[in-house]
Amino acid sequence: MTALLEVRSLGIRFGGLQAVDSFHCRLNQGEIGGIIGPNGAGKTTIFNMLTGIYPPTAGEIFFRGENLVGRPIHGFTEHGIARTFQNIRLFKELSALDNIKIARHMKVKYGFFPGLFRTEAVSRRENELEEECLSILERLSLAQYARHKASGLPYGVQRRLEIARALATSPELLLLDEPAAGMNPQEVDQLSKTILWIRDEFKVTILLIEHHMQLVMGVCDHVTVVSFGKLLAEGKPDEVKVNPVVVEAYLGKGGKF
Amino acid sequence: MEHFLQLLIFGVQLGVIYALIAMGYTMVYGIIRLINFAHGDLVMIGAFTAYFAARVPGVGFVPALLAAMLLPAVLSVLIERLAYRPLRGRPRLSVLITAIGVSIFLENLPRVIPFIGPNYRSFPKLIEFREFPLYGSAIVNSIQITNVIASALLLSVMVGIVRFTKSGRAMRAVSFNKDAAALMGIDVDRTISITFFIGAALAGAGGVLYSLTYPMIDILMGVWLGTKAFVAAVLGGIGSLPGAVLGGLLMGIVEVFATALYSELGYGAGFIVLILVLLFRPEGLMGKPTIEKV
Amino acid sequence: MKERNANAGIRRYAPMIGVAAAVVVFYLAIEYLRQARVLTPYYVQILMFGLLNCMVTLGLNLINGITGQFSIGQAGFVAVGAYSSAAVTTLLFEFNKLPATLQPLVFLFAVCVGGFAAGVFGYLIGRPSLRVKGDYLAIVTLGFGEIIRSLIRYIEAVGGPRGLPGIPQYAGVRGGGLAWVLFFFTLTVWFLRNYIYSFRGRACVSCREDELAAETMGVNTTTYKVQAFIVGAVTAGAAGALQAHIIGFIHPDQFSYVRSTDFLVYLYAGGVGTMSGAIIGAMSLTIVLEILRFLADWRLIIYGVVLVLMMLYQPNGICSGKEFPFLIPKLKAAAKSSKAGVTGR
Numbered sequence: 001m002t003a004l005l006e007v008r009s010l011g012i013r014f015g016g017l018q019a020v021d022s023f024h025c026r027l028n029q030g031e032i033g034g035i036i037g038p039n040g041a042g043k044t045t046i047f048n049m050l051t052g053i054y055p056p057t058a059g060e061i062f063f064r065g066e067n068l069v070g071r072p073i074h075g076f077t078e079h080g081i082a083r084t085f086q087n088i089r090l091f092k093e094l095s096a097l098d099n100i101k102i103a104r105h106m107k108v109k110y111g112f113f114p115g116l117f118r119t120e121a122v123s124r125r126e127n128e129l130e131e132e133c134l135s136i137l138e139r140l141s142l143a144q145y146a147r148h149k150a151s152g153l154p155y156g157v158q159r160r161l162e163i164a165r166a167l168a169t170s171p172e173l174l175l176l177d178e179p180a181a182g183m184n185p186q187e188v189d190q191l192s193k194t195i196l197w198i199r200d201e202f203k204v205t206i207l208l209i210e211h212h213m214q215l216v217m218g219v220c221d222h223v224t225v226v227s228f229g230k231l232l233a234e235g236k237p238d239e240v241k242v243n244p245v246v247v248e249a250y251l252g253k254g255g256k257f
Numbered sequence: 258m259e260h261f262l263q264l265l266i267f268g269v270q271l272g273v274i275y276a277l278i279a280m281g282y283t284m285v286y287g288i289i290r291l292i293n294f295a296h297g298d299l300v301m302i303g304a305f306t307a308y309f310a311a312r313v314p315g316v317g318f319v320p321a322l323l324a325a326m327l328l329p330a331v332l333s334v335l336i337e338r339l340a341y342r343p344l345r346g347r348p349r350l351s352v353l354i355t356a357i358g359v360s361i362f363l364e365n366l367p368r369v370i371p372f373i374g375p376n377y378r379s380f381p382k383l384i385e386f387r388e389f390p391l392y393g394s395a396i397v398n399s400i401q402i403t404n405v406i407a408s409a410l411l412l413s414v415m416v417g418i419v420r421f422t423k424s425g426r427a428m429r430a431v432s433f434n435k436d437a438a439a440l441m442g443i444d445v446d447r448t449i450s451i452t453f454f455i456g457a458a459l460a461g462a463g464g465v466l467y468s469l470t471y472p473m474i475d476i477l478m479g480v481w482l483g484t485k486a487f488v489a490a491v492l493g494g495i496g497s498l499p500g501a502v503l504g505g506l507l508m509g510i511v512e513v514f515a516t517a518l519y520s521e522l523g524y525g526a527g528f529i530v531l532i533l534v535l536l537f538r539p540e541g542l543m544g545k546p547t548i549e550k551v
Numbered sequence: 552m553k554e555r556n557a558n559a560g561i562r563r564y565a566p567m568i569g570v571a572a573a574v575v576v577f578y579l580a581i582e583y584l585r586q587a588r589v590l591t592p593y594y595v596q597i598l599m600f601g602l603l604n605c606m607v608t609l610g611l612n613l614i615n616g617i618t619g620q621f622s623i624g625q626a627g628f629v630a631v632g633a634y635s636s637a638a639v640t641t642l643l644f645e646f647n648k649l650p651a652t653l654q655p656l657v658f659l660f661a662v663c664v665g666g667f668a669a670g671v672f673g674y675l676i677g678r679p680s681l682r683v684k685g686d687y688l689a690i691v692t693l694g695f696g697e698i699i700r701s702l703i704r705y706i707e708a709v710g711g712p713r714g715l716p717g718i719p720q721y722a723g724v725r726g727g728g729l730a731w732v733l734f735f736f737t738l739t740v741w742f743l744r745n746y747i748y749s750f751r752g753r754a755c756v757s758c759r760e761d762e763l764a765a766e767t768m769g770v771n772t773t774t775y776k777v778q779a780f781i782v783g784a785v786t787a788g789a790a791g792a793l794q795a796h797i798i799g800f801i802h803p804d805q806f807s808y809v810r811s812t813d814f815l816v817y818l819y820a821g822g823v824g825t826m827s828g829a830i831i832g833a834m835s836l837t838i839v840l841e842i843l844r845f846l847a848d849w850r851l852i853i854y855g856v857v858l859v860l861m862m863l864y865q866p867n868g869i870c871s872g873k874e875f876p877f878l879i880p881k882l883k884a885a886a887k888s889s890k891a892g893v894t895g896r
Contacts, residue, residue, distance in 0.1 A: 051767055072771070074767075074769045074771045076767075077766075077768060082767070089761050089764040091756070091757055091760035091761055092760065094756065102753050102754065102757045102768055105750055105753070105754055105768055105770050106769040108750040110749075110750075115745060115749040116742045116746060118749075122745075123880075126748075126880070130883075286686075290686075292686060292690075294812075340859050344862060344866075350819060350823070351819070351862045352862075354858065355863070357815070357816060357858065358816075358856070358857075358858030358862065361855035362851075362852055362855030362856055364851070365850075365852045365855065368848045368852075375848075480809070484693075495687075519705070521705050521712060522701065522705070524697065524701055525697060525700070525702070528695070528698050529694075529698060531690070531691070531694050532679075532694050535682075536679050539687060540687075541687075
């Protein structure tokens with residue numbers, strides 16, 4: 001069975017700095033993978049390469065058997081990779097609903113001139129779209145915020161909306177960049193359940209970056225540890241947790257999770 | 258070859274003027290990220306100040322030049338205080354529209370001032386016109402020499418201020434990061450005022466030198482002169498002081514050579530060069546590229 | 552069943568029919584006032600120029616307000632439209648010798664050519680220009696506008712630096728030109744409204760809000776930025792074509808960057824990002840500037856001061872982000888859609 005995502009010896013160099021070096025990982029359909037590592041380890045840089053934002057200077061990104069390296073950012077999305085950002089990047093001045101509508105961009109198709117005349121068919125499609133988007137919001141219990149401006153929503157809701165927006169592109173692979181940042185333990189607990197639910201409900205494979213060990217250990221099938229741009233260890237959460245190299249990188253010698 | 262040299266001299270003569278004016282654009286842009294549309298009109302005000310100053314008996318080139326630098330400088334500080342400062346922190350486009358408003362005001366105000374009015378006036382000969390043979394048939398005249406020396410002097414003084422004085426250091430700090438500079442105890446408002454003052458003084462000087470070269474002045478002279486100097490600033494990399502000089506010289510030279518080829522081409526040629534440069538170096542010749550952090 | 556469909560059709564088109572009827576009534580009212588000599592041709596012409604300014608400003612709003620780019624070279628596109636359409640009616644056809652039945656067709660063709668040519672320039676300029684951003688984009692568009700003007704001065708066939716006289720005044724104020732101008736204005740408003748509230752328009756808005764996030768949502772931001780440039784240019788070109796056939800004389804200096812900044816001022820004074828703002832800004836400033844003509848030289852001085860005061864005390868423009876409801880297409884589910892619409896800031 002070929003993996004959904006297979007990354008081979010991925011590397012990027014910014015001038016003299018090798019930010020990420022020969023990173024690799026493999027994710028099967030329906031799995032949840034985690035990338036952990038200390039601050040500045042290059043985790044977000046890896047995400048940026050996996051979504052086309054930074055073109056890697058070495059390596060390949062195979063997604064459903066196809067190498068995506070060299071494609072534009074929207075090309076990655078077209079192939080079925082969606083993401084959230086560490087520091088929420090919603091379309092702040094727009095309503096939650098319009099945020100979702102923009103994410104459905106690839107799913108709406110009508111000609112330029114029918115669009116100008118707003119023909120019957122266009123109108124119908126726009127009405128359908130409105131319903132689709134409202135139902136996406138509803139599934140993530142965001143329906144009540146549909147007409148609210150994104151920037152005015154509470155922090156936690158914004159995070160959820162960003163996930164909803166990523167899901168609205170109908171991805172196969174969802175990348176979550178620190179989804180639990182700024183949440184309290186109860187919220188993190190809830191988030192774990194949500195992530196598992198999203199995987200089953202939307203039939204997506206998930207790769208996430210996280211600092212909350214509890215979350216990572218609870219939901220991930222597979223964990224990759226990076227430090228200073230290098231891959232330190234990989235494996236099942238339980239294996240990684242007791243790996244002395246990892247413990248040392250995180251807590252120094254003699255530390256314990 | 259001689260023809261080429263002659264054109265080059267004309268180009269440099271024009272280029273140093275553009276450089277002086279471009280410097281003000283670049284300084285103001287560097288410090289508050291504003292395309293100061295009113296800057297060109299300060300050039301015109303400088304030229305007219307010198308025009309009237311020279312009527313006073315005994316006032317020669319240097320006093321007239323100083324007067325032409327002082328008035329626009331004071332005016333510019335006033336404009337910043339009244340029109341731009343209250344808008345700090347607002348969307349940059351609001352400030353830009355304000356600058357357009359100020360520019361419309363400055364272009365039209367002299368029209369109703371009885372002793373100025375909309376007509377062309379011939380600029381007094383503040384420098385005695387003499388020609389010196391240079392190489393073959395190429396000649397250089399006293400006005401060209403004055404232009405180059407005066408602008409070299411003024412630019413050096415200005416670079417000296419920015420490099421070596423406390424205000425200059427404050428200027429660099431504010432243009433780098435306004436908030437951090439304020440936290441370090443720098444008086445941001447005062448620094449911005451100084452920047453406007455110096456920039457406008459150079460614009461006024463540019464206006465005088467331009468009027469020596471083309472001794473017909475009118476109240477709209479600043480519009481095109483300002484535009485071309487702005488293009489020069491962008492060409493060199495806006496925010497960069499050496500860039501403004503390089504851009505100014507390049508603009509002047511390109512314009513003169515293009516005009517020699519076909520008279521209607523002179524004006525557009527500078528823009529063509531600008532666009533070609535920006536397409537390959539979007540930050541201008543000596544500007545710093547910006548990197549977006551994700 | 553059939554009947555219900557017909558009813559739905561009527562309900563669907565009712566607002567459009569209503570607007571069209573309103574435009575016709577407006578036209579007839581103005582014509583009546585003109586016949587009754589309440590309105591002199593001079594006033595009607597101001598109205599026509601106001602509508603043309605609205606068209607250009609609406610196009611500029613798509614580029615600057617909706618897509619978040621920064622173009623200040625709109626006058627260049629107006630020039631392309633004016634000159635290319637004038638070339639059709641003066642060089643290609645001998646307009647005044649055409650049979651009266653053919654004239655409207657040829658005129659329509661000329662306006663289309665004007666819009667199309669401007670659109671081509673919009674593409675040629677937009678495509679490379681979008682490599683630079685923000686203020687740099689502004690100066691590049693300004694530069695292109697001025698280059699276009701330089702080029703026109705270079706082309707002897709259209710009069711070069713002397714300008715082009717003798718264009719048939721087919722849309723002139725005496726020939727019922729108001730009808731043509733109103734027609735194209737209404738078309739512009741309708742098309743742009745439909746464009747902004749289509750998936751393309753939303754893609755443009757996403758470029759304005761956050762280009763990177765837009766890309767990760769699968770929006771090819773380059774495509775939509777260029778498209779906005781083209782659509783904005785076509786609108787300006789059509790307005791230019793009309794202008795040429797109202798006055799009958801065009802000159803390169805009518806299209807300098809000073810004219811471009813006029814449109815910018817209209818847009819920001821009215822309220823950037825909304826069509827209502829573009830229309831109200833362009834119309835009110837055009838009219839106010841005409842009313843103030845008695846002030847002679849004081850007019851522009853006051854204009855400058857008012858502009859500065861406006862930015863100080865009403866920075867969001869006259870409309871401050873509100874859109875007329877009829878400029879937002881109705882959706883079935885959107886019973887209580889927000890007033891600001893997708894473009895509100």
